[in-house]
Amino acid sequence: MGRKLLLDKAHIEGIRYYDVYRKNGGYAAAEKALKSMTTDQVLDEVKKSGLRGRGGAGFPTGLKWSFIAKPEGVPRYLVCNADESEPGTFKDRYLMEFLPHLLIEGLLISSYTLGANATYIYIRGEYAWIPDILEEAIAEAKKAGWLGKNIQGTGFDLEIYVQRGGGAYICGEETALIESLEGKRGNPRLKPPFPAVKGLWQSPTVVNNVETLAAVVPIINIGGEEYAKIGVGKSTGTKLISACGNINKPGVYEIDMTISVEEFIYSEEYCGGIPNGKRLKACIPGGSSVPILPANLLLTTAKGEKRLMNYESLNDGGFATGTMMGSGGFIVLDEDQCVVRHTLSLARFYHHESCGQCSPCREGTGWMKRVLSNLENGKGKMSDIDLLWDIQRKIEGNTICPLGDAAAWPVAAAIRHFRDEFEWHVNNPEEAVKRNFGLAHYADPLPVPQPVA
């Protein structure tokens, strides 16, 4: 049983409300930080904790915070990125819905550290009911003196505003989010300048994921060094994983990054195995944009080691044989799933969500979708597979924001690992629309490369 830091109190009835949250040790971290620590001390604790951004990129949070420019007389802003739109990821929704005060406490400590007096929660438009929960919690916190002017007599002022998005995936990209927050069209900005220098309203801004900001609370409570002891290597602390797909127990799980992928999928404590006795075919371990892996590469790395649920181990082997931790949207596919169809649905998503600002992504995502649609519907040609590869290669790295990469990687990985399934679709067009390719050899143990003497 892994240690829980974020969801340890989630089962308590009424934890959504201030009184219950406070009675169960809530706002203790905020009290500690605001009253007994300097901003540098808090920053130091976060740095020591080794906390990495939970939104997908895994950038060290303490380092990000230390980059913020501090010119005189210019306000600084903290923006909480709650535009969680990656297919397969729903961990932030859970946090905000059931533990809104944990987020607010995290925002309070982070804003104090960064010297921000106004903080925005930019929430995805489709989460229609959550802004009400957040706003209610903000009102409660304000009434109890945790927000507003002169918080708890410390002289620190903070207002938290909730901003609803219009329902665009691209607004989860930090600069597009800032544009949208300013009331403009949500097009990503060109970097540099980075938000830490010129962000919201041309002022220094830090944009962090909901889970990252919530994780600041346990870091202050138990101390950065204690937090860093959980997990392995550079993957410290706990991570929320939202598991879905062909598993017995879909849901949000807090893991401590030392368990193996196999344990996560099959143990009763977590996903509880695959329903109906089916076998595992493939998995996307970090939200839709990370590369898909076949079962054999998912459970063991190319070196033959057990793959663990953490940043380094999932990334082992790079894009050739590994994948990424991403945002923790764990999508499991059993033997009945068709990878071509699955890739098509992802390509359709990225085509729909491309902002249309830069040419490779605007034109390329639609092209990939159409070619994949042909392949899926039995109209594909063998050359289409190479064409897809060529398109994704020309999108990747050539766009303004990472959406281009995110659209290219799933297609690249699907072709890299499941090429014979694509070829089967071309060679058996009639069969391909009636049945799936099945498991094939994707779960066969891989030959372990022997070190060359």
Next chain:
Amino acid sequence: MADEKKLFKVTIDNISVEVEPGTTILNAARQIGGDIVPPAMCYYSKLQGSGGKCRTCLVKVSKGSEADPRPMPKLVASCRTTVMDGMEVANITSPEVIEARKGVVEFLLLNHPLDCPVCDQAGECHLQDLSYEHGVSATRYEFKRRTFDKIDLGEHIQLHMTRCILCYRCVFTADQLTEKREHGILGRGEHAEISTYIKESLDNDFIGNVIDVCPVGALTDKTFRFKNRVWFLKPVDAHRNCENPKCCGKTTLWMRGEEVFRVTARKDEYGEVEAFICDVCRFEKKEAKDWVVEGPRKISRTSVISQGHYVGTVKPQETIQKVLDGRQPKLLMDIHSVSQVNQPNVDLSKIDGPAHSDDFNKKGVQ
């Protein structure tokens, strides 16, 4: 000279140049000039904030700077990346860049109708130049191309959304030159389009400049539409005293004989205007007497617009003046149509030997 600004040395395709700090790679390359200048479809030096979108100007930074020699991990948009001291950039010497640019050109042409034969922009279209230089001869796209409904933008400007490459230049132009922007980008992704929200007309003072900044034939001049091909016209520099204080009044007239077909701002070798002009100059002054002509506009020798405008050619001499030798006849007529000598009813081929006046004698006719 202590107050002299330190210049940054930047090397582009092994050619070094010293530029002011804050210059972009693209502008540094333009200072060198020639083949190494990356093409730019969306960047426009006169419009703030433009650039970075079309990705045709991608270059490889093989050395970040003297202080931090690490190369940049990805190709960068040269129009928006500023130079650092000691930076080394590879444009046409990098196969990676050529490959990426080829990809971008393919993406840009994917949904472009390629209706150049009926497009008014043909001959001065940046996309035409770009695809000529970097494109491939055939498309790999097998699907229906995207089309848009026609939108009426008023009496002066014609919008062909289907040809648009979404460079955002016209949006920046309207933002920065006119009082109020009435058009913008609607929709997202492939469906993004230039449009006014509820089909308004564009009639700001300076809105006509969107035609000049448009790199393709998406925004064209309605007063010139289908009147002529640009390469049949002769561009001349002209000016007038414009009443509008913001307008420079310096334009290029596109003429054929004495007729002014259209008026544009003066464009440099990168297709950028020297100064913006107002809509009165552009749309309403279409007669030669409105303008003071300065002289022919210099057009690149390689441009199709230069065809037929050869420099230093000698006109063939008219012989009639010489023949008349100072005489000034009151009436010149074509003798063939009035001749009483040549009778049409006589078939000359049937006459034996050279024709004699007798052959034409009425009596001689059998």
